[in-house]
Amino acid sequence: MGAWAVPWVVALPLAGALVNGLWGGRLGRRGVSLVACLSVLGAFLLSVALTRDLVASPGAEDRTVRLFEWIAVGDFRIPAALVWDRLAALLALVVTGVGFLIHVYSVGYMAEDPDYSRYFTYLNLFVASMLVLVLGANLLVLFVGWELVGLCSYLLIGFWFERPAAAAAGRKAFVVNRVGDAAFVLGILSTGSLLGTLDFREMARLLGEGGGGLRGHPALVTSALLLFAGATGKSAQLPLYVWLPDAMEGPTPVSALIHAATMVTAGVFLVGRLWPLFEAAGPVLPWVVAPVGAATALFAATVAVVQYDLKRVLAYSTISQLGYMFLALGVGGGTAAFFHLTTHAFFKALLFLAAGSVMHALHGQIDLRRLGGLWKSMPLTFLGFVVGAASLSGIPPLSGFWSKEEILHAAHGSGGLWLVALGTSFVTAYYATRAAVLAFLGDPQSPGRPHDPPPAMAWPLAGLVVLSAVGGFLGAKWLGAPFHAFLEPAWGGHEAPAPDLGEVALAVAVATAGVVAGWLAHRGRREPQLGPVRRALEAQWGVEALYEAAVVRPGRALAHLLSEAVDLRGVDRAASALAEAVVRAGSTIRTWQTGNVRQYAAGLLAGAVVLFAYWVLR
Amino acid sequence: MEVLLFVVSAVLSLAGGLGVVAARQPVHSALSLLVVLGALAVLYLTLAAEFLAVLQVIVYAGAIVVLFLFVIMLLHAQTPESRPSPVGAQAAVAVPLGLALWVGLSAAALQLPAPASPVPEGFGSTEAVGRELFGTFLLPFEVASLLLVVGIVAAVVLGSSPSSYERRGRER
Amino acid sequence: MTVPAGAYLVLSAALFTLGTVGVLVRRTALVLFMSIELMLNAVNLAFVTLARVHGDLGGQLAAFFVLVVAAVEVVVGLSILVHIFRTRDTVDVDEVDLLRG
Numbered sequence: 001m002g003a004w005a006v007p008w009v010v011a012l013p014l015a016g017a018l019v020n021g022l023w024g025g026r027l028g029r030r031g032v033s034l035v036a037c038l039s040v041l042g043a044f045l046l047s048v049a050l051t052r053d054l055v056a057s058p059g060a061e062d063r064t065v066r067l068f069e070w071i072a073v074g075d076f077r078i079p080a081a082l083v084w085d086r087l088a089a090l091l092a093l094v095v096t097g098v099g100f101l102i103h104v105y106s107v108g109y110m111a112e113d114p115d116y117s118r119y120f121t122y123l124n125l126f127v128a129s130m131l132v133l134v135l136g137a138n139l140l141v142l143f144v145g146w147e148l149v150g151l152c153s154y155l156l157i158g159f160w161f162e163r164p165a166a167a168a169a170g171r172k173a174f175v176v177n178r179v180g181d182a183a184f185v186l187g188i189l190s191t192g193s194l195l196g197t198l199d200f201r202e203m204a205r206l207l208g209e210g211g212g213g214l215r216g217h218p219a220l221v222t223s224a225l226l227l228f229a230g231a232t233g234k235s236a237q238l239p240l241y242v243w244l245p246d247a248m249e250g251p252t253p254v255s256a257l258i259h260a261a262t263m264v265t266a267g268v269f270l271v272g273r274l275w276p277l278f279e280a281a282g283p284v285l286p287w288v289v290a291p292v293g294a295a296t297a298l299f300a301a302t303v304a305v306v307q308y309d310l311k312r313v314l315a316y317s318t319i320s321q322l323g324y325m326f327l328a329l330g331v332g333g334g335t336a337a338f339f340h341l342t343t344h345a346f347f348k349a350l351l352f353l354a355a356g357s358v359m360h361a362l363h364g365q366i367d368l369r370r371l372g373g374l375w376k377s378m379p380l381t382f383l384g385f386v387v388g389a390a391s392l393s394g395i396p397p398l399s400g401f402w403s404k405e406e407i408l409h410a411a412h413g414s415g416g417l418w419l420v421a422l423g424t425s426f427v428t429a430y431y432a433t434r435a436a437v438l439a440f441l442g443d444p445q446s447p448g449r450p451h452d453p454p455p456a457m458a459w460p461l462a463g464l465v466v467l468s469a470v471g472g473f474l475g476a477k478w479l480g481a482p483f484h485a486f487l488e489p490a491w492g493g494h495e496a497p498a499p500d501l502g503e504v505a506l507a508v509a510v511a512t513a514g515v516v517a518g519w520l521a522h523r524g525r526r527e528p529q530l531g532p533v534r535r536a537l538e539a540q541w542g543v544e545a546l547y548e549a550a551v552v553r554p555g556r557a558l559a560h561l562l563s564e565a566v567d568l569r570g571v572d573r574a575a576s577a578l579a580e581a582v583v584r585a586g587s588t589i590r591t592w593q594t595g596n597v598r599q600y601a602a603g604l605l606a607g608a609v610v611l612f613a614y615w616v617l618r
Numbered sequence: 619m620e621v622l623l624f625v626v627s628a629v630l631s632l633a634g635g636l637g638v639v640a641a642r643q644p645v646h647s648a649l650s651l652l653v654v655l656g657a658l659a660v661l662y663l664t665l666a667a668e669f670l671a672v673l674q675v676i677v678y679a680g681a682i683v684v685l686f687l688f689v690i691m692l693l694h695a696q697t698p699e700s701r702p703s704p705v706g707a708q709a710a711v712a713v714p715l716g717l718a719l720w721v722g723l724s725a726a727a728l729q730l731p732a733p734a735s736p737v738p739e740g741f742g743s744t745e746a747v748g749r750e751l752f753g754t755f756l757l758p759f760e761v762a763s764l765l766l767v768v769g770i771v772a773a774v775v776l777g778s779s780p781s782s783y784e785r786r787g788r789e790r
Numbered sequence: 791m792t793v794p795a796g797a798y799l800v801l802s803a804a805l806f807t808l809g810t811v812g813v814l815v816r817r818t819a820l821v822l823f824m825s826i827e828l829m830l831n832a833v834n835l836a837f838v839t840l841a842r843v844h845g846d847l848g849g850q851l852a853a854f855f856v857l858v859v860a861a862v863e864v865v866v867g868l869s870i871l872v873h874i875f876r877t878r879d880t881v882d883v884d885e886v887d888l889l890r891g
Contacts, residue, residue, distance in 0.1 A: 677857055727796060
């Protein structure tokens with residue numbers, strides 16, 4: 001499979017989006033589903049083939065495909081190019097693989113929705129955009145993909161736009177992302193002007209051999225900080241995470257795909273892609289990226305404890321797990337971060353799809369206080385949720401255990417952060433157990449006859465159960481750790497996972513403790529009060545309030561000021577004044593029209609004399 | 619001899635011109651115009667433009683002035699010729715302007731060189747003019763005839779009495 | 791030519807000026823028309839003079855066409871004048887000021 005296939009990975013879902021977008025109405029539900037799912041499946045199969053090729057021929061490492069010359073200014077050239085290297089391959093597989101499963105799931109989930117084709121158009125478009133992001137060979141192409149997924153996110157969060165909450169959530173997501181994107185753009189400019197190139201391979205080369213004298217250069221540090229700021233926006237880290245919980249207004253499959261498995265990992269991917277830059281940027285990684293990641297992880301986990309909306313629990317959980325990934329990157333564990341990215345995609349998507357099944361069965365009910373007793377009526381869903389929650393908590397031998405363990409191991413050297421990570425692990429297990437107990441155990445709190453989902457939704461669920469359960473073995477040393485063997489060359493280094501048994505035991509113990517605590521606190525559907533702590537958690541430690549006061553209210557005031565004072569009184573008045581002046585001038589000139597023939601003749605004569613005089617005197 | 623003819627005709631024409639402009643009664647203006655036209659005809663003769671001189675008398679003096687006189691008679695009862703007051707203001711503007719115009723035109727005219735070459739035999743005769751008219755100036759000639767037709771139609775239409783005109787209009 | 795061409799031209803200018811002043815000063819429409827005729831004739835004189843000076847019959851032809859057009863113009867103009875008189879009962883040019891803005 002040559003490099004020619006690379007653009008097709010992007011083109012297939014894009015074509016699917018176009019077909020469904022333009023002719024979706026005429027294709028009917030079955031046609032739309034086929035187009036959408038098959039295009040993603042095709043992309044997945046191509047990715048598999050390309051990856052096999054990549055591994056088989058280590059000499060010809062990367063396949064770069066130049067599509068066309070995009071920007072050419074003097075010596076500065078930026079082509080529109082895609083690259084297929086190990087990092088790209090991994091993400092592409094995750095995006096198309098999990099994406100395909102979620103597409104199939106959506107066929108069942110959205111079966112009753114009137115805007116069926118619009119949904120799948122957007123979903124396909126998202127997959128295509130994400131692939132552009134992942135396969136981009138330079139920062140600018142990546143940025144194009146970045147913006148596009150932001151757009152798709154907006155479109156899909158606000159899919160049911162007649163609902164004011166959904167529309168507002170979409171807007172919020174877009175605006176908050178924009179803030180991050182502003183920093184991102186500045187970062188791109190800074191990087192480009194410093195290094196003279198935006199191509200990843202070029203950058204790696206420039207910064208690779210000893211950093212080329214740029215190590216720790218302040219401009220480099222600034223670029224890294226700006227780019228990381230962009231990443232925090234997309235990946236919902238502190239302080240730009242506020243859009244993600246609200247994004248749960250969108251359809252649940254969307255939450256699974258975009259806000260768990262793929263788009264939100266774009267920030268993590270970015271740091272991975274720009275690894276040489278971040279590595280050379282001195283203190284940024286250990287002093288900014290890692291702490292932000294760790295703090296976010298803990299913060300989000302605590303807030304998840306008091307959420308009643310099951311999807312919001314999962315949203316905060318995602319934020320928290322993303323924090324883990326950034327923590328890993330910050331302490332130099334690139335492979336660990338991406339391993340966790342992969343397993344997280346499995347079990348978080350699983351959790352969301354299970355939640356979706358619950359909503360589907362109970363007609364949109366997702367409040368934990370109203371759920372319960374579903375373990376009997378929805379056994380498959382229950383199994384899925386339990387597997388997902390256990391994986392999330394890091395219970396061996398599920399996938400989450402393997403990746404989280406690696407991160408903890410990587411963080412071992414940096415005392416404080418390691419403690420935070422460990423503590424977060426406890427809280428994670430706690431809220432995961434809480435969610436499982438309240439949602440599935442005890443007596444049913446809602447009327448209705450829930451049942452397990454139809455095949456379209458059930459099979460993807462089953463698939464993800466398997467992946468979440470055994471996916472972790474990809475990192476098992478005694479199996480040759482294929483995952484690491486695959487990804488390690490991307491960093492050029494060698495980082496075999498080798499935690500000692502003591503560490504592992506500690507981690508497992510902490511996780512188990514969390515589960516037990518959760519069980520004890522919530523069995524029988526109890527909800528411990530926690531008094532003021534609860535209130536603080538519910539208010540997200542004051543973050544939203546802070547935003548409201550510092551950003552939203554001043555923003556509205558400024559808008560009001562501009563519209564009233566500047567626009568109404570200033571601009572409008574200037575315009576009317578101009579019009580009035582014209583009218584007045586017209587009235588004045590009007591008086592010259594006397595209608596008197598002789599006066600006109602006199603005028604003619606005067607003019608003629610002047611002309612004549614000029615002529616003669618010339 | 620020629621000089622005498624010129625001087626007399628010039629004086630007559632100027633007097634007539636003054637008469638046209640200054641006369642109180644329109645009839646007097648018309649008659650003064652006649653004098654001017656006659657004087658000019660004589661001048662044309664001295665300028666070897668015999669055909670034009672005759673044409674001047676026939677068309678201008680003979681037709682146009684007659685037309686004027688007819689209209690004057692038609693409207694005569696309604697033309698009060700009281701010395702209008704605003705004339706003073708207009709005159710104050712017009713006369714200086716006019717003088718300026720005359721001076722300017724004359725200055726320009728006198729700058730022209732005057733080759734006093736003798737003219738060929740038959741210059742200005744009917745035959746000569748006719749040749750030019752139907753030769754070099756054929757197109758303007760045709761256009762002029764078209765113009766005359768237009769004039770005739772206009773005269774007929776405008777000249778018919780208002781009642782019959784309106785009646786014709788309402789019948790459409 | 792014993793009389794210099796300049797004299798004719800100066801005469802022509804004088805007549806033209808007289809006509810112009812007449813147009814500007816007189817209020818009776820008819821006299822206005824006659825002044826215009828005066829101007830036209832002055833121009834004709836100039837044309838004929840210059841034809842003689844340059845030995846080119848074109849000047850006389852020009853005067854010829856001026857004559858024809860003047861005739862038509864007088865006819866149409868006077869018809870309009872009669873109409874105006876019939877409707878407004880005046881021949882005073884100053885009173886026909888419907889174009890007044």
